[in-house]
């Protein structure tokens with residue numbers, strides 16, 4: 001655990017040191033859970049967004065994009081249920097004055113029990129070696145059985161209090177489990193209250209006539225209200241999807257995990273409109289397709305798992321999270337939800353406008369069902385950054401800090417160095433920069449010894465370095481050095497572009 005926390009601290013300080021992420025308005029001591037992306041961060045974020053966009057929009061003939069406004073008519077949020085139900089249960093500890101999400105307190109407690117089970121399993125695996133049968137152990141070992149029973153009991157009660165909005169029952173559950181405040185260590189809790197997460201703002205010049213608006217808490221509703229606009233003008237036939245990336249805002253109660261939980265963040269969402277009754281088929285399709293997208297980046301297949309929801313949101317008939325192994329454990333990275341016809345129907349009711357599709361094959365009108373994929377761009381950024389940052393022991397006894405970003409996502413693809421700042425080498429290096437800059441984000445660096453320059457690019461995440469030396473003048477060849485293997489080879493200047501193109505090609509990453 002301590003090792004994980006150390007890794008998380010390293011990720012945060014590395015992100016700042018290398019121009020990836022800064023706290024917002026730092027010179028004024030910052031704004032809690034709001035962040036700015038620096039010169040490298042903005043590139044990495046753009047590349048993640050593009051990797052998502054290409055795989056969702058460009059690769060699917062029946063998915064198109066949209067860029068809806070952040071501000072929407074306030075009736076939108078009444079119809080969607082956000083005004084009445086977009087809230088989290090909060091609880092305060094009277095001694096530490098710290099605020100918590102009541103559901104998270106219970107979930108963390110439950111996860112601790114689960115970790116004990118996993119520890120027992122790891123121990124038993126070691127003891128029994130190849131003969132170990134995990135399923136049998138789980139179903140017979142008395143300690144595991146007792147703990148699992150406890151977990152199931154907690155899950156049942158947590159689901160009940162959430163579904164029935166039984167706030168007194170929520171507090172009782174926290175008290176019954178003996179959950180203590182991690183800061184004060186006390187069980188001196190306030191009652192549980194619901195807290196709406198939407199940020200309000202005003203439209204209009206004078207206080208009397210101004211209209212109350214909300215900053216959108218999700219991008220999805222911009223897609224629903226434009227469903228017919230896009231369907232008609234794009235002559236889309238069901239099944240089809242609308243994809244959108246953009247900012248969303250949530251006044252999160254507890255936001256202490258860097259860019260994992262922010263108050264202003266970016267989502268990448270796709271709503272897929274299907275025939276009623278076919279939604280489970282498409283739900284399974286998108287579960288599999290989205291997991292494949294994640295795995296294509298090579299961050300480690302074991303770092304992903306599905307978590308199917310026990311408690312479904314008011315609009316869903318099935319929901320799962322793709323969880324990622326963040327430095328603080330497995331947590332939600334992306335949600336896949338079968339949203340039924342809830343949203344379109346609600347907008348029909350509140351607007352009085354029909355939001356239906358005429359299906360020529362069935363010769364009937366219906367309100368389509370929707371399967372949604374929704375991923376936080378910033379969370380994805382954190383997933384990529386935290387798995388890529390590595391301390392590596394080298395064979396010669398030294399070590400290096402290397403940011404092994406997937407090459408397709410790296411902010412700078414290639415750095416070009418002249419070996420020395422004279423003898424015409426800088427000019428050749430700059431010519432190479434000028435040639436490559438049309439196709440890739442490249443940088444030129446002539447400061448310090450070459451070894452030091454390599455280390456600097458390793459830590460910044462640049463996958464390739466090109467060094468121009470005296471032989472280049474004669475042979476028109478350079479040295480290419482690969483960040484991950486540290487291998488170096490001599491190549492012709494005219495081959496540089498082709499080699500890099502191959503290594504950062506969308507097709508190769510997504511489909512190999």
Ligand code: ATP
Pocket residue numbers: 218250252259260261262263265266267332333334335374375376377378379
């Ligand atoms: P959580 O349970 O972590 O609060 P959620 O279930 O409310 O998340 P959704 O409403 O399903 O999240 O939003 C879809 C995605 O948007 C999430 O999977 C996550 O990646 C991202 N996301 C949601 N809230 C935040 C936030 N406050 N900061 C950064 N990303 C977020």
